[in-house]
Amino acid sequence: MTNRARKPYIAGNWKMNLDRARSLDLIKTVKGRLGDGGDREVGFFVPAIYLADVTAVAQGSPLGVGGQNIYFEANGAFTGELAPRMLREVGADRVLVGHSERRHVFREPDDWMGRKVRAALDADLLPIYCVGETLDERKGGKTDRVVKRQLETGFEKVRPDDAHRVTVAYEPVWAIGTGETATTEQAAQAHRTIRKWLVQRLGEAPAHLIRILYGGSVKPDNAKELMAVEDVDGLLVGGASLQADTFLPIIEYDR
Numbered sequence: 001m002t003n004r005a006r007k008p009y010i011a012g013n014w015k016m017n018l019d020r021a022r023s024l025d026l027i028k029t030v031k032g033r034l035g036d037g038g039d040r041e042v043g044f045f046v047p048a049i050y051l052a053d054v055t056a057v058a059q060g061s062p063l064g065v066g067g068q069n070i071y072f073e074a075n076g077a078f079t080g081e082l083a084p085r086m087l088r089e090v091g092a093d094r095v096l097v098g099h100s101e102r103r104h105v106f107r108e109p110d111d112w113m114g115r116k117v118r119a120a121l122d123a124d125l126l127p128i129y130c131v132g133e134t135l136d137e138r139k140g141g142k143t144d145r146v147v148k149r150q151l152e153t154g155f156e157k158v159r160p161d162d163a164h165r166v167t168v169a170y171e172p173v174w175a176i177g178t179g180e181t182a183t184t185e186q187a188a189q190a191h192r193t194i195r196k197w198l199v200q201r202l203g204e205a206p207a208h209l210i211r212i213l214y215g216g217s218v219k220p221d222n223a224k225e226l227m228a229v230e231d232v233d234g235l236l237v238g239g240a241s242l243q244a245d246t247f248l249p250i251i252e253y254d255r
């Protein structure tokens with residue numbers, strides 16, 4: 001049992017990886033190991049096409065299952081997009097918003113972010129809102145400015161009474177999928193900035209309900225030291241969430 005104020009949240013983002021059979025095997029293995037999962041929250045963000053099958057296998061366990069993206073409208077001529085209500089309908093209870101690959105590979109604009117976070121909340125999906133700077137922005141001393149700008153847009157329509165349903169992930173773009181992890185000092189500094197911004201925007205009590213995850217090349221051998229950083233309330237894990245033998249030790253970082 002941890003004595004943290006906020007329940008640790010370990011999330012796996014499969015991106016466009018695995019196939020149906022391997023997805024279901026992984027869920028079965030993690031489910032079997034998790035027990036009642038009481039002192040930590042574990043969620044998987046899976047390719048939308050596998051959501052119905054994955055949620056069926058996860059049923060009866062505390063595992064959360066979510067989508068990797070949504071569009072903010074409920075219906076309409078938006079070929080290839082998914083409405084939040086559609087993810088709900090196939091059993092998802094959460095969703096990623098603003099992942100760096102959505103922002104940088106698919107060029108999603110900043111001004112969609114607030115609408116996506118709002119649409120997720122209105123559809124009863126728990127959003128993880130991702131922020132983080134590129135290498136050029138860090139080298140140019142712009143990390144705080146970029147992260148605050150992303151928070152401004154993502155939290156545009158978030159009210160203090162929504163706070164307990166929102167999670168923020170700090171994911172420096174230069175650390176995602178590169179094997180390069182932020183140092184504990186870099187993570188601490190960014191998480192402090194985010195917490196301070198949340199307090200100013202939402203007020204002390206609501207801001208302290210929001211978990212801030214770190215993401216960027218998290219592995220079994222760095223999970224413990226990252227989780228020891230103040231204001232790191234959990235981890236968003238890409239590559240290492242694809243196999244039980246790398247993801248389970250991250251979930252059990254303190255054992």
Ligand code: PEP
Pocket residue numbers: 013015171175176177178179215216217218236237238239240
């Ligand atoms: C991610 O997908 O959000 C991520 C952090 O990936 P990786 O752990 O592979 O860097």
